[in-house]
Each structure stands twice: as structure tokens, then as C-alpha cells.
Amino acid sequence: MATAQSAAAGDGAFLSLRGLRKVYTDFVAVENLHLDVPKGELIALLGPSGCGKTTTLRMIAGLASATAGHVMVGGRDITSAPPYDRDMGVVFQSYALFPHMTVAKNIAFGLQMRKVPRAEIDRRVAEAISLVRLNGMEERRPRELSGGQQQRVALARALVIRPSILLFDEPLSNLDAKLRDEMRTEIRDIQQRLGITAVFVTHDQSEALAMCDKVAVLNAGRLEQFGSPIELYEHPANPFVASFVGRVNRLPGTAAGTTVKVGAHDVILPKPMTGAVEVMVRPHRIALGGPSDTAPGANRVTGTISQVAYAGDLVQYGIDVGGTRWFVEQQTTAARPPEVPGTPVSLSWRVEDTLAFPAQG
Amino acid sequence: MAQADDMHTASGRFGLVAMLLAPIILVNSFVFLLPILNLFRISFNEALPGGGIGPGGTLENWYKLAEDSYYLEIMLRSVGMSLLVTLLALLCSYPIALYVHRAKGAWRTFLFVLVVSPLLTSAVVRTYGWIAMLADQGLINNALGLLGFSPLRLLYNQTGIVIGLTEILMPYMILALLAGFGRLDPRCEEAALTLGATPVQTFWRIIVPLTAPGIALGCLLCFVLCVSSFITPRILGGGRVFLLATEIYDQAIVTLNWPGAATLSILVLVIFGAALVVYTRAVNRLN
Numbered sequence: 225m226a227t228a229q230s231a232a233a234g235d236g237a238f239l240s241l242r243g244l245r246k247v248y249t250d251f252v253a254v255e256n257l258h259l260d261v262p263k264g265e266l267i268a269l270l271g272p273s274g275c276g277k278t279t280t281l282r283m284i285a286g287l288a289s290a291t292a293g294h295v296m297v298g299g300r301d302i303t304s305a306p307p308y309d310r311d312m313g314v315v316f317q318s319y320a321l322f323p324h325m326t327v328a329k330n331i332a333f334g335l336q337m338r339k340v341p342r343a344e345i346d347r348r349v350a351e352a353i354s355l356v357r358l359n360g361m362e363e364r365r366p367r368e369l370s371g372g373q374q375q376r377v378a379l380a381r382a383l384v385i386r387p388s389i390l391l392f393d394e395p396l397s398n399l400d401a402k403l404r405d406e407m408r409t410e411i412r413d414i415q416q417r418l419g420i421t422a423v424f425v426t427h428d429q430s431e432a433l434a435m436c437d438k439v440a441v442l443n444a445g446r447l448e449q450f451g452s453p454i455e456l457y458e459h460p461a462n463p464f465v466a467s468f469v470g471r472v473n474r475l476p477g478t479a480a481g482t483t484v485k486v487g488a489h490d491v492i493l494p495k496p497m498t499g500a501v502e503v504m505v506r507p508h509r510i511a512l513g514g515p516s517d518t519a520p521g522a523n524r525v526t527g528t529i530s531q532v533a534y535a536g537d538l539v540q541y542g543i544d545v546g547g548t549r550w551f552v553e554q555q556t557t558a559a560r561p562p563e564v565p566g567t568p569v570s571l572s573w574r575v576e577d578t579l580a581f582p583a584q585g
Numbered sequence: 586m587a588q589a590d591d592m593h594t595a596s597g598r599f600g601l602v603a604m605l606l607a608p609i610i611l612v613n614s615f616v617f618l619l620p621i622l623n624l625f626r627i628s629f630n631e632a633l634p635g636g637g638i639g640p641g642g643t644l645e646n647w648y649k650l651a652e653d654s655y656y657l658e659i660m661l662r663s664v665g666m667s668l669l670v671t672l673l674a675l676l677c678s679y680p681i682a683l684y685v686h687r688a689k690g691a692w693r694t695f696l697f698v699l700v701v702s703p704l705l706t707s708a709v710v711r712t713y714g715w716i717a718m719l720a721d722q723g724l725i726n727n728a729l730g731l732l733g734f735s736p737l738r739l740l741y742n743q744t745g746i747v748i749g750l751t752e753i754l755m756p757y758m759i760l761a762l763l764a765g766f767g768r769l770d771p772r773c774e775e776a777a778l779t780l781g782a783t784p785v786q787t788f789w790r791i792i793v794p795l796t797a798p799g800i801a802l803g804c805l806l807c808f809v810l811c812v813s814s815f816i817t818p819r820i821l822g823g824g825r826v827f828l829l830a831t832e833i834y835d836q837a838i839v840t841l842n843w844p845g846a847a848t849l850s851i852l853v854l855v856i857f858g859a860a861l862v863v864y865t866r867a868v869n870r871l872n
Contacts, residue, residue: 287775307778314779320772324794334780385780
């Protein structure tokens, strides 16, 4: 989508990937990737494993060479610059702390390499340590720290050199769920406070949507969509993005104008289409009602509950609609118990919450 | 009751450990510890002409060792040459070990076999191979001659021994290095590069410190093997280079001075002890 304007696209962008491509001996890891990251923004590279997101990050960092295309930072082409000339901070998935150095020495390393005067190193290391709240840990070795603390050291080590770009390679995947949420907020907070441009690789869609200004969804080495979390979730460019950023019911149908025939039901689309289509509705956007309830101005189908999964905050229903299984999620409340299997129900949702794509293949 | 049970199992476990260790303790006591104690005892016996061992309780052998500068000379030569061989073996082996460590799959297995394969041939055979290479009319000097250089004296001197021992000990050095490369993490090297370290800085600041345990182990092993090596110095030295190991052989087998040989053997043990102390200190500092 950026190809037509690729010459001009770099204008507002700080980090700019131009037709980036990486071919290994037996497969194409990244194919013709164009991406523009404005200064000060945090963007996510989101995709399933093997989609090329980490390879892309490594090409940005200079740890992998690009087969074709360019990496530009602030208008400068750094495609062939070695990693030590790129001025980028990288937080690795495994943290990659230097096991033979203390926390303070780990953090000071990048400054020593930059020949920063001793006194300034001490001052900036102390600053970085309090930024990530590791005061008192200066003389510890990495192996004496918990996973979360090691993560903070890795972050401080990458931040202390004041890099032009900060790169995260699935930094939270080795932490337990609670710590992950905490670090998520903390990383976002620090990134915004320092106004640093950052790229965050993850396979976790909620992480990408919750943390980042913009998300690039990659699949099989190709960019599927690049947009804000809301754009991605509400206006996915294709079925892959729609199903990757959240759960969906996927239903085949035949469209004529704004009406689609899905099984025995008519579903109204927000915009006209023709021919075979795939209709998608997110489970939590569907409201359940009695079999004869009507919801004016909304799509409505009827079915029978066949399965109930109660998860505390949510209850997930499997509903049989004319031989097709639909999923519906509802928030629970103490005021009403969940429905039981065998109950006839109506499913209704807003026309705007109906996604439709031309059927594939 | 529970306490009694605990004690029972604890003593049971101790019994099992003792039982499992007993064979090796027994064997080592008889074939290793006892002979060494005997050696120590003989070093205080008087040496009689014709290979006899006289009455004990004399410090004569030790006095001789201390007074005769010849012994100090061969000790310094042995230790100095072993340090040199250890250093050369380290310099030659380190890149190989690093490469094997980073190789993957079948290629790595192949390289590993290649590294170990010299050990399948006896050191004697390999040493004779070096004669063919280093002799006045050997491969190296012939090649030098063809290129118009004057021949080098490479055999029956220290140079030959150093070359031969370095090659013969390299497999041990490489194996020890590989054993100690466990902490080396390619991500750490990448992290160093992204933090602005050049490959040379990364080598000295990250790779060398992380492989230090392997370096220490390899050097200890190589040094000890080198000080005690006899065949290679004997053959490549042609009896003209006097070292501790060759001197022990001469005293024990040629002049039949067993107490003298025993005294020198204890001296070698003391050198090993010193090497172990240096190694232990180095490893403790690394941790």
C-alpha cells in the first residue's frame, strides 16, 4: 500500500524500511517490506512464529544482512552499516546480559564503548538504574536476579546509550503473566517519557494492541496491514488480520448489494459487495436474546445453545445456527446465571460490527 | 519416629555412597597413593652404586637437587618450555575450538571427529612423523631450500620439541576449551555489537572472559601433560635436550639411581601442585 508513494513516504518517518527482503537458502523470510515509523512512536511487528518479524528486527539492528532493500534512519541509508555503527538499543528475548559483569558494568558497557568520560558514565548508569527501579542491585550478577529484574537491566543497558531507535525482540515472552502486564506498562511509560522511537516484536496480539501506537501485521514474510490498533481491529484489511488480532466467527455467504445470504438468514453489510464472501463477526459483539426478541436496525439470527464454557469474567457459548457453530462471548454478572445448553436464543449485532471479505480461493 | 526414619535413610544413603566409592578408593590407594608415598620415602634413601637403595633417613638426594645448578637449570627449562608449549597450543587451538563450537549439525560432528582423530594414533608414531617434517633433509627444510632459504635447525633441539609437543597436545587443548565454552552465548556477542563494541572489542571484552574457564582448564591440562611428557622430548630432542622427564628416565633406567629419580619425581609433583594452585585461584577469581 506504500509502494505508490514510496519516494515521498520517508518524509514524516524517522525509521523507514524500503522494499526490505531477506532470502535464506531455502525460503524467503521477508518479502518486499515497506514500513515508515514516525519519530517517537512505538510500533509493533506482530505475527505468528516464522512470519519474519524477528528477521526484520535483526535487519534493522544490522545483525542480519538484507538481501535487497534499504533501512533508513533519519534520512540516512544504514543498510550496510555494521551493528556497532547503528546507534540502536536492542532488548533481546533472552536478555543476553553479560554473565561475567555486574548489573552496573552491564549497563556501563555501551557507554565505555562510546568512550564516555568515567564521571559521566557513573552518573548516567545511576540514572538508568533508578529509571528501571533497580537501586541497590548495582553490584549483583545477572544470575542473582529474577527474570523481571534481568529484563529491567536489559532495558536499562539499551536505554543508557540514548539510542536513536530502541528495538525489542519478544522481551516479555519469558515472564509470567502478571509480571508481563507490569513490564508492558513500564516499557510503554518509559518509551513515552523519553520520546524514543521503538520497534516491538511480538506474537501476542493483545500486547501489540495495548502497547503500541501502530501495529504492522506480518504473515509469511509479507506485510498484511499497518495501522493503529483500532484500524486493525475494526477495519482489518483481510481475513488473516481479522482473525489474528482477535477471535471471529467466520461464515461463508453470497452477497448481493448490502445483503448477504448466510445459510437461511439475511445479514446486512455496512458496504455493498457481490458474489461469494466470508462474513466475520467477533463473538463479544453479539448480544443474546429470547428467540422472539427483535432488535431494530441490527443483524439477527436464531439458534440453539449447544455448549457453555464459563471462565469467570466471560462465558463462551457455542450456538448451533442452522447447522453452523457460532461462538458468542458475554460478560458474566451475579444477577443472572449463564444460559444452559438446549435453550433457543436469538443472536443480534450491529451492522457496523459485521466484517466481510471476498471469499478466498 | 520420623526422626529415626530420617536418620535411617540418611545413614542408608551414606552407606550406598561409601559402597559405590569403595572400589575406586581401593584401587587408587593401592596403585596410586601407595606408590607415591613409596616414591616419597625412597627420595630419603641413600643411593648406592650399581642401582642399590641404601638406608633411609638421609637428605642427601634433596641437598644434591638444591646444590647442583644443573637441576635448577633443567627444572627452569622444563617449566619454561611447558609454559611456551601451553601458550602456543592455546593460540593454535582457540580459533579451532571457537569454530567447532559454532558449527552445527553433521558438520560439527565431523569437525569434532577430526579434532579427536590424532589421539587415535600413538604419540610415538606422530613424533616420528615430525622427524620426517623437521629433519635437515625433511619436508620443511627441503621446501625452504627450494625457495632459496638456508636450512633451519629444527630437530634435536628445543625448537623441535616445542613444535612437536604443541601439535601433540592440541587435541587435549581443543577438547578442554570446548568443555569450557558452555557460557558462550551468541546473543551476548550480538548485544555487545549493538551496544557499539567492534568485533575486536567484543572478542576481548565478551568472548575471552566467557571462555576463560575453558582456557584455564586447557592450560592446566596442557601444562601438566607437557611437563610429564617423555617420548616426544626424547625423540625430537635426540638426547641433547635435558628436561625433568628425560632426567628421571636417565636416572632410573640408565644410571640406576632410584633415589635420585624418586627425588626428581617428587619435584615434578610439587610443580603439578603449584599448577593446580594457580588454576584453582584463577577459576575462583573467574567466579
